[in-house]
Amino acid sequence: MISMADISTILSRYDENDIKIATVCSHSALQIFHGARMEGFATIGISTARNRPYYESFPIAKPDIFIEIDDYKDILNKDIQEKLMKENAIIIPHGSFVEYIGADNILEYLLVPMFGNRLTLLWEGDRRRQRRWFDEAGIPTPKVYDSPFEVDRRVIVKLHGAKGGSRYFTASNRYDLESKLQKLGYREGYVIEEYIAGVRYYPHFFLSPLGRPNIPGIGYGSLELLGIDRRLEVIDEVYRGWPDVIEDYLDFTVTGNQPVVLREKLLIDLLEIAVRLVSTSRKLFHPGLVGPFCIETIYNPKRGFIVFEVSARIVAGTNLYTSGSPYSVFYYNEPMSTGRRIAREIKKAIKEDKLETIIY
């Protein structure tokens, strides 16, 4: 595994006056490039030949430099990595970046410095570890069943690595579940979770290790709420479906996002949960959460917020707020997207000579 010390050595060779922001052309890359430009950084887009001309068509969000690759895993190739390091690139990992390259590959082979704490990859990609994190933080989560035999209510089955929710399904009881698992041929690699009724809220937070503590319990750094979205999955149009076409709608693939705001009273509950996740993360994988993260919740008036996942990177829901959100204005007098916020943190770290605090 590539160590913090390895990255530190690489970073020490970087020209801090010529740092460039790099990411894969997908997911939230337009926002990341746009935000980097707002903060004065040059940008590098790692792109397939097919996607490049489309990314080039956005005058303010297109990357300054393109690195074309055939397969996203090629990023790990020595020549690509050296090219990135020669350009003083800091990679901003997003959901597709992690999905395309693989968390294990990143940890084992990616020498290019990345924004954030790379150890979070070990925790967010493994549902059991994530559960331990939530338990230690004292955060309500859905009941998880170790085996179909224990199932006593409707459950949702989530496949490991089924990015975008594309192969999730629900079952009404033990027998329904067993029959569906058998039909699909699944023996392992899934988690069986209690199905929770309620409204989904996906708040986007940013933990700035360089900020002054702004909430008790945060320890060090400041916590910002930069927006909230609700994912738009295929199932979210199921109500338009008649019984004969309903099967086509029972698909949890995320296709986009919608903006929402939350009752202000519930905002406090969310901030409290975020603080607990941050402080627990520091115990479990020092220095814990750094930069953007999203808590995936369902709010149910009887049970409060139930947390079912944390994404410890920029999430696609932030694409709603490329010029700020209803919440970002409470922190910034200028349009502040999560992409721009990342760039600003890097800028501040360069100025204060603290890059190693936020880069790993």
Next chain:
Amino acid sequence: MISMADISTILSRYDENDIKIATVCSHSALQIFHGARMEGFATIGISTARNRPYYESFPIAKPDIFIEIDDYKDILNKDIQEKLMKENAIIIPHGSFVEYIGADNILEYLLVPMFGNRLTLLWEGDRRRQRRWFDEAGIPTPKVYDSPFEVDRRVIVKLHGAKGGSRYFTASNRYDLESKLQKLGYREGYVIEEYIAGVRYYPHFFLSPLGRPNIPGIGYGSLELLGIDRRLEVIDEVYRGWPDVIEDYLDFTVTGNQPVVLREKLLIDLLEIAVRLVSTSRKLFHPGLVGPFCIETIYNPKRGFIVFEVSARIVAGTNLYTSGSPYSVFYYNEPMSTGRRIAREIKKAIKEDKLETIIY
């Protein structure tokens, strides 16, 4: 009951160069504080000890001064009221403010000047009075049943004071209704309304008594449409629920809000309804509606807009538009939230020496 004259006397002792904007830390307080700051006012947050640190965490929206209380009703205590008056505080009442303290208590005991016309509290809190208001304004409303015996179609039962819709329920006919009422043990304190099919739209208006009349029939003052939202209630995810979990979704608790725009042709209908509500309000409770109000509607193509409630204060849906809305740009060249609009009206009133026109 505290009279307009009482408030006038108190206001006359205020230092108009040091007016502060005060409200309870909940509901739309962040927006109110943020807007007040944009207009140059200092702010006072009335908060529990638990909430205070969270409100302090927003650098641009945190109040300048905190007044900590154990129970929101403590606002009525002599020492708290005196503190507020010493600070030249004008309270901005929001939904939680009215709910926590109680309309009767405000009318009877709150000496601190409030933005708006406090008599609206008598009208918006009482469904029968509100109905009279709508009838006199000639505005279509849902049919109301005086008794379960009259019920001839699906109805929705709304409990008085069931804030946030948490204990609303529907019934398909008289027998279903009677059985549900009996099961819940409700004998009174509710209203039985015809269930209306259609799309919900909640437009946020602002009536400025200091503005120049901008629509015929408005009499005096100007009317602005500052945004439209749709509430996100638990039932709004019911389509994701399978029959075995559907009961958990049949809950009208408001959890947040989503932005919407309306067909422009229907906008005219809404403005017309708003004008009629304003002019009728002046006859019923002089000087009638002052400042922000929200008309809660359902649009049905066959029946047009059906109005089921008016909130004569800032509503939580305005939290979507902390830096303006798709409609506010038609009135203002700068980001204009409802919170900021309130502050601006107060600023203008101070300048024109007309505070008593907008404060009661």
Next chain:
Amino acid sequence: MISMADISTILSRYDENDIKIATVCSHSALQIFHGARMEGFATIGISTARNRPYYESFPIAKPDIFIEIDDYKDILNKDIQEKLMKENAIIIPHGSFVEYIGADNILEYLLVPMFGNRLTLLWEGDRRRQRRWFDEAGIPTPKVYDSPFEVDRRVIVKLHGAKGGSRYFTASNRYDLESKLQKLGYREGYVIEEYIAGVRYYPHFFLSPLGRPNIPGIGYGSLELLGIDRRLEVIDEVYRGWPDVIEDYLDFTVTGNQPVVLREKLLIDLLEIAVRLVSTSRKLFHPGLVGPFCIETIYNPKRGFIVFEVSARIVAGTNLYTSGSPYSVFYYNEPMSTGRRIAREIKKAIKEDKLETIIY
């Protein structure tokens, strides 16, 4: 039919220093007037007497000049047209404009120069021609049935000219369809389309013939994505309806719009589709698409984007983005609505003496 040469002659008599932007007071007129004003144009509102005072109530979006008419078709009257031409008016056609006056009437009788290519009216109003356009562009569309006898799955029946979707309906099979058609007395004037399950996305594009080509295959001009919406139809609240009221919800009338963003990876697919539509349009009705257009799509993970309609004008969904969208910031450093974008194109054309490139 009024020829391009006719319009050219009229345009040549215009005072290019005093061009005014005109449209009918409905649909997206506030946005169009507001955008025109941002770009320094005077504006003309063609309005009924009833609507005029409401449009006058928006200080920044009200037109400078009103032309009152009793019936929208009166626009074709000689005196109204002469008045418009005397004012150097360029009409911005929107959905209601085309609906109220009629595509045939516009083509035959409207001498006033219009923004865009008037020939698109022939293509977007005729479902068979539109289908040919899609087929030549190689774009996936729903299966269309020539006769009820062929129906082998759930279908949606769309009536020609049923603007706003008000009389659309679905049928589960051939017999259901035949019985519904008979009951409604429809013999012709409708199209029978395969019902597609998925999430609806309505991206708003702008094709600038004056811009530099920014995507391969575009030929000339630049393509911009100015926003995406999802229409809010009555059926979109059907999940709140119990079986006894569900009939009232089975109504596809568009009542408003909601903002959405799309997964960035799918954005590329959309841009590709848009490029193909643009280049094909040039072959079919030279100079093809000019200015704003909207591709009405359904995204289904198994099939990708299915295109069911193109609106070759400003659509009402753009009303969400009167001060820009999550996507417009990737093209412009200032708030850019579609209305403003139109005005800017006209301004540029005047400056470059190329009005006839974008006006017909």
